Amino acid sequence: xxxxxxxxxxxxxxxxxxxxxxxxxxxxxxxxxxxxxxxxxxxxxxxxxxxxxxxxxxxxxxxxxxxxxxxxxxxxxxxxxxxxxxxxxxxxxxxxxxxxxxxxxxxxxxxxxxxxxxxxxxxxxxxxxxxxxxxxxxxxxxxxxxxxxxxxxxxxxxxxxxxxxxxxxxxxxxxxxxxxxxxxxxxxxxxxxxxxxxxxxxxxxxxxx
Numbered sequence: 060x061x062x063x064x065x066x067x068x069x070x071x072x073x074x075x076x077x078x079x080x081x082x083x084x085x086x087x088x089x090x091x092x093x094x095x096x097x098x099x100x101x102x103x104x105x106x107x108x109x110x111x112x113x114x115x116x117x118x119x120x121x122x123x124x125x126x127x128x129x130x131x132x133x134x135x136x137x138x139x140x141x142x143x144x145x146x147x148x149x150x151x152x153x154x155x156x157x158x159x160x161x162x163x164x165x166x167x168x169x170x171x172x173x174x175x176x177x178x179x180x181x182x183x184x185x186x187x188x189x190x191x192x193x194x195x196x197x198x199x200x201x202x203x204x205x206x207x208x209x210x211x212x213x214x215x216x217x218x219x220x221x222x223x224x225x226x227x228x229x230x231x232x233x234x235x236x237x238x239x240x241x242x243x244x245x246x247x248x249x250x251x252x253x254x255x256x257x258x259x260x261x262x263x264x265x266x267x268x
Contacts, residue, residue: 062081062084065077065080065081065084066081066126066132069081069121070126073122078118078121078122081121082114082117082118082121085117085121085132085133085136086114086117088113088117088133088136088137088140089110089113089114089116089117089140090110091137092113092137092140092141092144093106093109093110093113093144095232095236096141096144096231097231098144098145098148103151104148104151108147109144112143112144112147113140113143113144115143116136116139116140116141116142116143116144117136117139117140119139119143120132120135120136120139120140121136123139124136130218130222131240131241133240134222134226134240134241137230137240138230141230205263208262208263209259209263212259212262212263213225213259216255219241219251220251220255222241223237223241223248223251223252223255224252224255226240227252234248234249234252
């Protein structure tokens with residue numbers, strides 16, 4: 060059965076059987092995300108765990124996707140799959156465990172308070188020894204204002220241009236990967252990217268003028 064027919068039937072009657080069929084049609088997206096993303100290695104998950112998390116994200120994407128929005132499911136699903144895996148990695152933060160049976164040189168990770176003392180009772184706290192922020196408040200305000208204008212300008216882009224910028228800068232995908240997702244040639248992706256950057260630059264210059 061073609062995916063378009065599956066989508067039509069699923070939206071009319073979202074049964075578990077139709078949902079499973081759709082998930083099977085798009086499991087290649089899970090493999091794509093896993094092999095094209097640089098996730099933090101916590102040494103507690105293997106490829107099967109990543110695949111399981113990815114399938115859960117794919118399942119959520121199938122449930123929430125609305126074809127009437129005009130967005131390609133592949134583009135939407137990739138973001139949901141990657142987001143699900145990242146969420147699971149964040150939940151699995153490693154807490155320090157010390158034992159007389161620990162191997163020498165083994166590394167541990169923990170959250171450190173900025174009020175922790177350095178050098179014993181007579182030492183200062185971390186926030187006292189870490190160099191202070193040297194950026195002036197005026198400069199911080201200007202940068203924040205520029206970021207707000209930039210994000211607003213990105214929101215005003217048409218859907219395809221906005222997707223390309225999002226996938227390139229926020230999803231860290233290269234031209235070839237974006238080309239595979241959007242079914243557009245690499246040269247065309249490059250042209251659109253350059254055009255959008257020039258347009259955004261002009262808008263920011265108009266604000267500063």
